[in-house]
Amino acid sequence: MMARIYQPTTTTIRRLATVLKRGGLVAVPSETVYGLAAHALDAAACQKIFEVKGRPPTDPLIVHVHSLAAAAVVAELTPAARALGRAFWPGPLTLVLKKKPVVPEVVTSGLDSVAVRIPQHRVFRDLLRTSGLPLAAPSANPFGYVSPTTAGHVQDSLGERIEHILDGGACAVGVESTIVDLRNPAKPTVLRPGKITAEEIAAVLGVPVTVRRARAHPGKVGAKKGRTAAQRAPGMMERHYSPNTRLRWVKSIAGDEVLSSGRRVAFLFLARPADPRLAALGGRVQWLSAAGDPEEAARSLFSRLRALDQGGYREIRVQRLPDDPAFAVVADRLNRAAARGR
Ligand code: TXA
Ligand code: MG
Secondary structure, eight states, X not given: OOOEEEOOOHHHHHHHHHHHHTTOOEEEOOSSSOEEEEETTOHHHHHXXXXXXXOOTTSOOEEEOSSHHHXXXXXXXXXXXXXXXXXXOSSSEEEEXXXXXXXXXXXXXXXXXXXXXXXXXXXXXXXXXXXOOXXXXXXXSSTTSOOOOSHHHHHHHHTTTOSEEXXXXXXXXXXXXXXXXXXXXXXXXXXXXXXXXXXXXXXXXXXXXXXXXXXXXXXXXXXXXXXXXXXXXTTOOSSOSOOSSEEEEESOOXXXXXXXXXXXXXXXESSOOSOXXXXXXXGGEEESOTTOOHHHHHHHHHHHHHHHHTTXXXXXXXXXXXXXXXGHHHHHHHHXXXXXXX
């Protein structure tokens, strides 16, 4: 049986809140990507998330809450956490904090920290308020695959394994939240880049922020060094967000290269290629944003990767991105999508 997609109304939100209270799973929209939610204080419900996603138990979940008061139930809110919360919540920021004992071990993979976020999407907020629950939710994709940014994406890859998908439209940000580890107040660290930048975080905290930054254009993807770092930090696996089709960075894509390539090679440009012959090739030539805008590129990235992955191509060649911090998040996700091995 395929999952049912619900349009958000007072009635469907009430109904899905009941599903969650009873230990069921609901795929939910957020401003970043769709999440697969369960009652965060119900260990058995959260265990199901890992089973449905095929996610290793060593990769902890983010707990979503409606308010700072609700955040304080699951985590120790330090002054730095409150300051960042006031500045960026509700929004695409996740804080790693010391966990409170009520949070089951399955959620945090046995760590003494918990990742917490107050999301901004109106539909997600309605569900959090109506249920009155903290909701553990990873991105609603099979482990390691491209994150979903529409209800249809969730249906495509998890529709046979879950029953309920709440439709909140296409995600406005399109890439996952920025994750900041705040456990050491003297040394806040960005674990995963997102829309909210290290500079913005540092400006609020008044201390320098360390970033574990993926290089925009690694000479070799899949280098050993990344994998070792990945093993030290939960969830920082080098390969992630990956289509099944092989992705390869190329410095520049010449029109002639595209025209002479076989039909089983696809191309992903940042902007719409100027050469009209390329745009006319249809599905195997795609771009992230007609005008090359970084926010629009982030918003469309996962949709484009999914579309290309369904085309049956042998390889997707990705155009190198400009060396500009505005593209750091898109470059991070593409680097991981292109990394080989798990
Ligand atoms: O935007 C988002 O953050 C989306 C939406 C649904 O909120 N969620 C999301 O969840 O991206 P997920 O599970 O795909 O990624 C969560 C990341 C994982 O890399 C996980 O390892 C890390 O957060 N994480 C969770 N708890 C952690 C902790 N206590 N310490 C360090 N990293 C943690
Ligand atoms: Mg994910």
